[in-house]
Structures are given as structure tokens and as C-alpha cells.
Amino acid sequence: MARGNAATEHHVVEVAKPTEQECVLVVGPGPGVGLAAAAERARHVIGVDPSQEMLDLCAQRCADAVEAGTVVLRHATAEHTGVDDESVDVVLGVNTLHLWEDRAGALRELHRALRPGGRMVLSAHEKWLPVGRHALARETEAAGFTDVQTWVWQPPTPFAGRAVQLRAWRQH
Ligand SMILES: C[S@@+](CC[C@H](N)C(=O)[O-])C[C@H]1O[C@@H](n2cnc3c(N)ncnc32)[C@H](O)[C@@H]1O
Numbered sequence: 001m002a003r004g005n006a007a008t009e010h011h012v013v014e015v016a017k018p019t020e021q022e023c024v025l026v027v028g029p030g031p032g033v034g035l036a037a038a039a040e041r042a043r044h045v046i047g048v049d050p051s052q053e054m055l056d057l058c059a060q061r062c063a064d065a066v067e068a069g070t071v072v073l074r075h076a077t078a079e080h081t082g083v084d085d086e087s088v089d090v091v092l093g094v095n096t097l098h099l100w101e102d103r104a105g106a107l108r109e110l111h112r113a114l115r116p117g118g119r120m121v122l123s124a125h126e127k128w129l130p131v132g133r134h135a136l137a138r139e140t141e142a143a144g145f146t147d148v149q150t151w152v153w154q155p156p157t158p159f160a161g162r163a164v165q166l167r168a169w170r171q172h
Pocket of ligand 1: 006
């Protein structure tokens with residue numbers, strides 16, 4: 001998974017462009033490739049995943065940043081992140097939204113976590129996406145996000161399938 005999805009994880013960080021002043025919430029980081037990439041750019045990164053195995057892999061990959069306190073890992077979900085209201089600047093999630101049991105609730109939770117003016121970038125394997133990208137955009141708007149954009153992206157990795165990606169904002 002770390003190798004197969006690495007290009008998409010890096011691409012999503014590049015689309016979101018977190019700055020060194022910003023706090024990033026990574027939802028479902030899995031083995032932590034995108035989490036580590038975000039940690040190279042942002043002030044603070046929080047990773048939430050319900051799998052202890054995945055959190056352990058993140059902790060190994062980002063050992064120095066965890067030790068320094070710039071990366072914090074939490075056993076939590078997209079539906080219940082445990083972060084304070086309006087406390088993060090950027091939300092990232094790659095190949096995780098098809099696993100959310102309550103997608104509408106998760107989108108509302110991620111909107112709650114973002115500060116006004118903050119942004120969210122999600123990516124999903126097109127073949128795994130449980131809804132079409134236009135329906136996903138409507139669900140994202142229903143959760144309170146604005147300026148929702150979706151597109152299809154082809155990872156440069158051999159044999160990788162297309163990804164549906166989404167960027168949305170919490171209104172100022
Ligand atoms: C297919 S992996 C993708 C990991 C990584 N982002 C990547 O693309 O390589 C899906 C990840 O989402 C996590 N996950 C499952 N249900 C979740 C939920 N409700 N909220 C957040 N993460 C979840 C899994 O534990 C796993 O780490």
C-alpha cells in the first residue's frame with residue numbers, strides 16, 4: 001500500500017499546499033506516506049486512523065516528528081476525529097472515504113474541525129468510490145463546504161487506476 005499509493009498521497013499534499021504555519025489533519029493515513037509528506041511542510045500534523053497497525057506504521061515512518069511532537073497520532077475515525085472545533089487548516093484523506101461507515105457524518109465532522117477558510121482535499125480510487133464524483137460533491141456541499149471541485153487524476157504509477165479527487169473549502 002505504501003508504494004502503490006505513494007504518488008497519490010504526494011499529489012494530494014501538493015494540491016493542498018500546506019504551509020509551515022498550518023495544522024493538517026490526515027484522515028486514514030494508513031502506512032503514513034502522505035502524513036510524512038505533510039509533516040515536511042506543515043507546523044503540526046494530526047493523523048487519525050481506527051487501525052492500531054496503521055498507526056504503528058505511521059509512528060515508525062515519522063518517529064522523529066512524533067518524538068518532537070509535530071506529528072500526533074490518534075486512534076480515531078473520520079466520523080469522530082477528536083479534534084477541537086475550527087482547529088485545523090487543512091484536511092487530507094487518500095483512499096479512505098469508501099471505508100467511512102457514515103460518509104455524511106464524516107463530512108460534517110471534517111467541516112467542524114476546519115477553521116473558517118480552511119480546505120479539504122480527498123482522493124479515492126475511482127473503482128472503489130461508492131458514489132459518482134458529482135454526487136460526492138453534492139454530499140460535500142450538504143455538509144457545509146463551499147467551492148467544491150472534483151476531477152479525475154491518473155497516477156503515474158504503472159497499472160494504477162484513476163483517482164477521483166475533491167477539493168472543498170469551509171467558508172470564511
Ligand atoms: C486503503 S487504506 C489507505 C491508506 C493510505 N491513505 C493510502 O492511500 O495508502 C484506508 C485507511 O483508512 C483507514 N480507515 C478505515 N475506516 C476509517 C474511518 N472510518 N475513518 C478514518 N480512517 C479509516 C484504514 O484503517 C486505513 O488506514
